Amino acid sequence: MNRRELLSTIAGGAAALTASNALAQPGAVAPPATPSRGRPADGRYTPVVVPNGHTLPYRVVGGVKVFHLVAEPITHEIAPGLTIETWGYNGGTPGPVIEAVQGDKVRFYVTNRLPEATTVHWHGIFLPAGMDGVAGLTQKAIPPGATYRYDFTFDRAGTFMYHPHFDEMTQIALGMVGMIVVHPRRAPTGRRVRDYALMLHEWKIEPGARRPDPLAMNDFNQLAFNGKGYPATAPLVAERGDLVRIRIGNLGPMDHHPIHLHGYAFQVVETDGGPVPPSARWPETTVLVPVGSVRVVEFVADALGDWPMHCHMTHHVMNQMGHDVPNLIGADVRGVDASIGRLAPGYMTMGHDGMGAMASMKMPLPRNSISMLASPGPFGPIDMGGMFTILKVRERLEGDGDPGWYEHPAGTVASEATAADLARDGIVVP
Numbered sequence: 035m036n037r038r039e040l041l042s043t044i045a046g047g048a049a050a051l052t053a054s055n056a057l058a059q060p061g062a063v064a065p066p067a068t069p070s071r072g073r074p075a076d077g078r079y080t081p082v083v084v085p086n087g088h089t090l091p092y093r094v095v096g097g098v099k100v101f102h103l104v105a106e107p108i109t110h111e112i113a114p115g116l117t118i119e120t121w122g123y124n125g126g127t128p129g130p131v132i133e134a135v136q137g138d139k140v141r142f143y144v145t146n147r148l149p150e151a152t153t154v155h156w157h158g159i160f161l162p163a164g165m166d167g168v169a170g171l172t173q174k175a176i177p178p179g180a181t182y183r184y185d186f187t188f189d190r191a192g193t194f195m196y197h198p199h200f201d202e203m204t205q206i207a208l209g210m211v212g213m214i215v216v217h218p219r220r221a222p223t224g225r226r227v228r229d230y231a232l233m234l235h236e237w238k239i240e241p242g243a244r245r246p247d248p249l250a251m252n253d254f255n256q257l258a259f260n261g262k263g264y265p266a267t268a269p270l271v272a273e274r275g276d277l278v279r280i281r282i283g284n285l286g287p288m289d290h291h292p293i294h295l296h297g298y299a300f301q302v303v304e305t306d307g308g309p310v311p312p313s314a315r316w317p318e319t320t321v322l323v324p325v326g327s328v329r330v331v332e333f334v335a336d337a338l339g340d341w342p343m344h345c346h347m348t349h350h351v352m353n354q355m356g357h358d359v360p361n362l363i364g365a366d367v368r369g370v371d372a373s374i375g376r377l378a379p380g381y382m383t384m385g386h387d388g389m390g391a392m393a394s395m396k397m398p399l400p401r402n403s404i405s406m407l408a409s410p411g412p413f414g415p416i417d418m419g420g421m422f423t424i425l426k427v428r429e430r431l432e433g434d435g436d437p438g439w440y441e442h443p444a445g446t447v448a449s450e451a452t453a454a455d456l457a458r459d460g461i462v463v464p
């Protein structure tokens with residue numbers, strides 16, 4: 035949207051808000067705000083850590099792990115200031131991570147609290163065809179109010195996903211997605227493992243609206259790791275020497291995401307098809323995670339610091355209004371704001387010297403929206419949002435929480451060159 039459209043959105047915001055609330059119902063269970071470790075069922079694996087999320091509780095009945103998924107309308111905060119009315123599982127989007135061990139017999143009860151039918155498809159799991167969750171083809175669609183039962187065994191270890199196979203365009207786009215982590219029966223021993231699960235998602239949400247548009251095919255303006263846009267994304271943490279595993283699943287509607295990590299090279303060790311043989315792996319700093327795919331990367335955390343991990347599509351590290359702003363880079367816009375401001379109070383020309391300044395700009399926003407960029411960093415505003423998080427590697431950590439900003443050793447931070455530096459090295463500044 036451009037500035038004029040934005041201003042008209044502000045005027046129309048109340049109407050949009052009312053319309054988007056028409057179908058809203060509160061979610062049942064609010065997920066915890068802090069990362070939580072799953073239950074170490076038999077102590078033989080390192081439980082997965084879900085930044086900004088949690089794993090699905092279960093009970094064991096007669097040797098079967100019994101889980102209960104509830105498909106339902108939810109209220110979800112993408113970042114402080116932006117709350118949406120959408121659909122998810124057990125109160126959240128993505129749904130809770132299903133965590134189990136290879137060979138587990140499992141039973142899933144799926145209760146449908148949506149206003150339309152649904153199913154659950156177990157993406158990447160080998161199972162009887164009748165448990166595959168495809169409405170019309172392998173089962174009846176689960177009508178609103180009904181609870182269906184799925185029984186199968188997790189034969190393979192790995193990283194998989196779940197999502198509806200009924201009205202996929204609406205239900206997946208709104209946020210009905212989740213990850214499945216099946217640990218091997220005997221986990222490799224040796225290094226301590228930090229095992230992270232991240233689901234990628236994207237929505238189109240008109241500024242001021244609360245209901246994402248499931249018809250969108252492009253111009254997605256909210257990009258998320260585990261349902262959160264930066265600065266609401268919880269950091270990933272590790273101690274020096276830990277083996278870090280990051281399981282990245284993409285069930286966004288349309289976009290593949292090249293996820294880039296600073297400061298490290300990693301290997302793709304697994305997809306949702308299974309492990310990649312060691313002889314077939316190659317080093318990477320960016321892994322493309324296509325829609326409907328999982329990529330699992332591993333590396334040893336041997337470099338201390340605060341290292342960004344983000345989608346490398348530049349529009350995917352912005353929030354909300356990063357589209358259709360008139361291109362005025364290089365234009366002389368002196369006086370434009372003042373003269374237009376006489377006709378349209380509050381007018382602000384955007385983008386004439388790049389977008390970086392927006393990180394510190396205070397501009398009027400429609401209700402229920404967040405600024406395009408920016409949050410405070412240790413050296414000034416960090417001008418990124420959306421699909422952006424930070425890997426924090428420290429010598430020692432206390433718990434899994436955010437250890438704060440990295441304290442750089444003296445002499446290791448980029449800073450302004452002195453006249454003596456320039457003279458010594460023969461640099462002539464034009």
Ligand SMILES: [Cu+2]
Nearest residue numbers: 291345347350
């Ligand atoms: Cu992306």
